Amino acid sequence: MIQVDHLTKRYGPVTAIQDVSFNVEKGQIVGFLGPNGAGKSTTMKILSCFMPATGGTARIAGFDVFSRSLEVRRRIGYLPENAPLYADLPVAAYLDFVAEIKGVSRATRKSRVADVMERCFVTDMQHRLIGKLSKGYRQRVGLAQALLGDPEVLILDEPTIGLDPRQIAEIRSLIRSLAGQHTVILSTHILPEVSAVCDGVIIINRGRIVAQGTESELVQQVFPSARVELQVAGPTGDVLAALRALPAVSHVEAVQSRNGGTSFLVESPRDMDVRGELVRLAASRGWALQELHQVGMSLEEVFIRVVAGEETEDAVGVGERA
Amino acid sequence: MRWLPVFKKEMRLYFGSPIAYVVGTFFLLISGWFFSQIFLIYSDISMRSFMQPQFGQNLNIADSVMRPLFTNMAVVFLFLVPMLTMRLFAEEKRSGTMELLLTYPVRDGEVLAGKFLASVALYALLLALTWLYPGLVAYFTRVEWGPMLTSYLGLLLIGGTFLAVGLFVSSLTENQIVAGFGTFGILLAFWVIGWGADSASGTLRTVLQYLSVTDHMDSFTRGLIDTKDLVYYGTFIILALFLTSRSLESKRWRG
Numbered sequence A: 001m002i003q004v005d006h007l008t009k010r011y012g013p014v015t016a017i018q019d020v021s022f023n024v025e026k027g028q029i030v031g032f033l034g035p036n037g038a039g040k041s042t043t044m045k046i047l048s049c050f051m052p053a054t055g056g057t058a059r060i061a062g063f064d065v066f067s068r069s070l071e072v073r074r075r076i077g078y079l080p081e082n083a084p085l086y087a088d089l090p091v092a093a094y095l096d097f098v099a100e101i102k103g104v105s106r107a108t109r110k111s112r113v114a115d116v117m118e119r120c121f122v123t124d125m126q127h128r129l130i131g132k133l134s135k136g137y138r139q140r141v142g143l144a145q146a147l148l149g150d151p152e153v154l155i156l157d158e159p160t161i162g163l164d165p166r167q168i169a170e171i172r173s174l175i176r177s178l179a180g181q182h183t184v185i186l187s188t189h190i191l192p193e194v195s196a197v198c199d200g201v202i203i204i205n206r207g208r209i210v211a212q213g214t215e216s217e218l219v220q221q222v223f224p225s226a227r228v229e230l231q232v233a234g235p236t237g238d239v240l241a242a243l244r245a246l247p248a249v250s251h252v253e254a255v256q257s258r259n260g261g262t263s264f265l266v267e268s269p270r271d272m273d274v275r276g277e278l279v280r281l282a283a284s285r286g287w288a289l290q291e292l293h294q295v296g297m298s299l300e301e302v303f304i305r306v307v308a309g310e311e312t313e314d315a316v317g318v319g320e321r322a
Numbered sequence B: 001m002r003w004l005p006v007f008k009k010e011m012r013l014y015f016g017s018p019i020a021y022v023v024g025t026f027f028l029l030i031s032g033w034f035f036s037q038i039f040l041i042y043s044d045i046s047m048r049s050f051m052q053p054q055f056g057q058n059l060n061i062a063d064s065v066m067r068p069l070f071t072n073m074a075v076v077f078l079f080l081v082p083m084l085t086m087r088l089f090a091e092e093k094r095s096g097t098m099e100l101l102l103t104y105p106v107r108d109g110e111v112l113a114g115k116f117l118a119s120v121a122l123y124a125l126l127l128a129l130t131w132l133y134p135g136l137v138a139y140f141t142r143v144e145w146g147p148m149l150t151s152y153l154g155l156l157l158i159g160g161t162f163l164a165v166g167l168f169v170s171s172l173t174e175n176q177i178v179a180g181f182g183t184f185g186i187l188l189a190f191w192v193i194g195w196g197a198d199s200a201s202g203t204l205r206t207v208l209q210y211l212s213v214t215d216h217m218d219s220f221t222r223g224l225i226d227t228k229d230l231v232y233y234g235t236f237i238i239l240a241l242f243l244t245s246r247s248l249e250s251k252r253w254r255g
Helices: A040-047 A069-075 A091-101 A106-119 A135-147 A165-178 A191-197 A215-222 A236-245 A275-285 A299-313 B003-016 B019-051 B061-085 B087-095 B097-101 B108-129 B132-140 B145-172 B176-199 B202-211 B215-221 B227-254
Strands: A002-011 A014-024 A029-033 A055-060 A076-079 A153-157 A183-188 A200-205 A208-213 A225-233 A251-256 A262-269 A288-295
Touching (some): A029 A040, A029 A165, A029 A191, A040 A183, A091 A106, A106 A135, A135 A153, A165 A183, A183 A191, A191 A299, A200 A299, A215 A299, A236 A262, B019 B132, B061 B132, B061 B145, B061 B176, B087 B097, B087 B145, B087 B176, B108 B145, B145 B227, B176 B202
Parallel strands (some): A029 A200, A153 A183
Antiparallel strands (some): A002 A014, A002 A055, A200 A208, A251 A262
């Protein structure tokens, strides 16, 4: 549904995105993840036909976003960053304008507007001026305008920003409910959001895609081996030696643990669980077992590993933090 | 035909905010003041011409009241129109709503048409309110309606020119003050350029006279529809709108 090929965008000497390629299948929800300034919004602006790319192509439903812009725009709903709306229009009047400009027929316009207001929980604010609404409501009106006209593809730039936790949950379930009929690409820097609503993840950092796939694929890709953090009351050197002697263990490292003691990061192949062996080892040596848990399995750790890895790779990375 | 929603939205914004009311109020105040002054002076002169009939030879209401009134109104519009047009594109760019507008399935030309026609509609509404003045004159004396109609046609054309220039300047910037003042400056230049014709001679004089935006109003207020003037206003409007559409299109290319 969305095909992006070697997309590059430069603003003068600054390269915002470089050689970005990805595909989104019909009916999928894909999260676009990256630190601030990574190029998420730039990519979305290109996909929504607002801005041309410097190089490469992007197609939505088979139409090029530049040369067949009007065809693309008939098929997308776009929520830009910070939901820019007309402050001097009441909510319902604004949505009626959007419905009309998107070509919703006069006969169904009223019910379609009422429907999106209902789905985005703004019905009770429909007569208020948009400028008088709180950030959360404005964001939801922005989402409502994107949904109008029942577009095949939704491009949502940080859809849950400025919402309170309950609203976030509501909007997430709304987006989740779009899966299947609609193809959604949403950007965020909130990691749990991606786990909660997305089928796939694209991680972008400093204008380049650094990882993509489903959440579990990414975890396996970034952490090929399972890791266990172990803390025991025993002499560090002895423990290290004993752990290294275990056949299932591929790598051991002593690290400073959060509570100030020393803990051991034990790596092993993903299909082997070494935790039982570790317990037996500690018991047989008489070291009191203080802590034992798996690490490195969440998307957050994938993200930090991928993004931080990039930044240490070449030392130029300044000013970008997750 | 997707210009209609844009047109309706702009009208809502004009009337949903104080713009239409503030501009309308002050326009009516100023033009009403001009009308009453001109009319009072006229009645004063016609009174005196009763005592000294030799002064009353060329006295007629069209030349002495309506023509100066319409010429003055054109100048008042020169000041007011920039305030009607300055927000049309500049505000959308500044607030970011342009990003949404340009990603809706609507052609640039339709956006442009909707905005231009909305400003023309508001302007025409202001003009319509001034029918009060010839109406009042007709209450006291006989009015020739032909020159009146051509005068209004002239005002509509000169207003359309002002609005098109304003729309163009607004499409160049995201700062409303720059848009408003830039428009005002351009219009002012096209007004005062005619003054230079008085001291110039030969071809220069003709050129300067032809360029002056208010000089072309003259024959309309005399009841004449001259192709030369229609061509002037027509090309001015089309050129300004064409430049605006280029300016919008360049946005699509440059980002």
